[in-house]
Amino acid sequence: MTLAVGPTAAALRHIEALVVEQQLGPGDKLPTERELAADAGVSRAVVRSVLEELEHRGTVVRYVGRGTFLSPRESHPETANHPSPSEIMSSRLILEPELLPLAVAAATRDDIEEMRRCLHGGDGARSSEEFERWDTALHHSFALATHNIVLIGVSQLLIDSRQQPIWGGLKKRTFSLELHREYCGEHEDIVEAIADRDPDSARTAMRVHLRHVRTTLLGDNA
Numbered sequence: 001m002t003l004a005v006g007p008t009a010a011a012l013r014h015i016e017a018l019v020v021e022q023q024l025g026p027g028d029k030l031p032t033e034r035e036l037a038a039d040a041g042v043s044r045a046v047v048r049s050v051l052e053e054l055e056h057r058g059t060v061v062r063y064v065g066r067g068t069f070l071s072p073r074e075s076h077p078e079t080a081n082h083p084s085p086s087e088i089m090s091s092r093l094i095l096e097p098e099l100l101p102l103a104v105a106a107a108t109r110d111d112i113e114e115m116r117r118c119l120h121g122g123d124g125a126r127s128s129e130e131f132e133r134w135d136t137a138l139h140h141s142f143a144l145a146t147h148n149i150v151l152i153g154v155s156q157l158l159i160d161s162r163q164q165p166i167w168g169g170l171k172k173r174t175f176s177l178e179l180h181r182e183y184c185g186e187h188e189d190i191v192e193a194i195a196d197r198d199p200d201s202a203r204t205a206m207r208v209h210l211r212h213v214r215t216t217l218l219g220d221n222a
Contacts, residue, residue, distance in 0.1 A: 007042040011050045014040035016163070019070070020129050030060065030068045083161050085170055089214040092158060096139065097206040099155075100190070101199035103145040111145035115191045123184050128175035129168075131183075136162070138187055142206075145194070170217045179216065186212060 015036065018024070030036070033051070037044045051068055054060045062068045083091075103111075118141055122134035136159055143155030161167075186209035193202035 007046045008050060011036065011040045011042045011046050015050065015054070017133070020133070024070055026070050026072050028070050030070070032067065085167055086218055088158070088161050088167065089210065089218065091161075093207070093210050093214070095151075095154060095158070096142065096210060097203045099143060099146055099148075099151050100194065100202040100206055102148060102151070103142050104194050104197055104199040104202055106147045107145035107194055111141065112191070112195050115141045115145070115194065119184070119187055119191055122187060125180070128172040131175065131180060132168070132171055135183070135187075138191075142190070142194070174216050182212070183209070 015030070018030070018036075018039075024030070031039070033044050033047045037047045040047065051060060051062065055062055055068075058071055060068050061071050115138060118134055118138035122131055122138060125131035125134055140155050140159060143152050146152070186205065189205040190202055190209065193199075193205050
């Protein structure tokens with residue numbers, strides 16, 4: 001959901017986490033609006049708005065008297081209206097290194113603590129899906145640390161672009177304990193450069209990391 005913030009973002013994150021944690025697939029039923037609102041700590045009106053947006057995007061289908069279901073696979077082919085993994089990585093390589101100097105200049109102590117919380121979560125991840133959640137949160141924390149609403153919004157668009165089966169499939173197929181350790185080390189280099197207020201090192205560390213990700217997912221010639 002583009003530019004989701006506040007209660008809307010909380011509801012969306014809860015639904016996304018629910019799908020992953022309960023391993024829900026196409027056609028599976030979601031909890032009721034009341035249950036989603038209670039578990040996410042938001043109002044039913046917020047949940048209803050999020051579900052309406054997800055329905056508009058083709059992620060869910062809703063039936064009066066029956067509930068809300070993840071869309072059947074055939075109703076939203078993996079390639080329809082989704083950027084390719086190559087397009088995603090090209091965009092990330094353009095944006096993410098270049099926002100780090102601003103993050104270095106603007107990051108507060110709380111921002112850096114959030115980065116380190118995400119680092120710790122990613123380090124402790126024991127599955128591709130769990131690591132992907134922490135990885136996404138960490139990279140978004142860099143954008144949040146700029147305190148620039150435009151860059152935060154673009155970061156959210158990049159996150160949205162990764163919410164598709166083909167991206168998740170690539171990440172899952174390439175996940176390994178060795179790669180996990182390497183990614184965590186690269187993440188730590190980025191965070192420590194930000195904490196040290198070193199924009200050049202932060203930018204370089206991000207480029208190294210994203211090129212590693214691109215090579216892993218797409219090959220050296222991507």
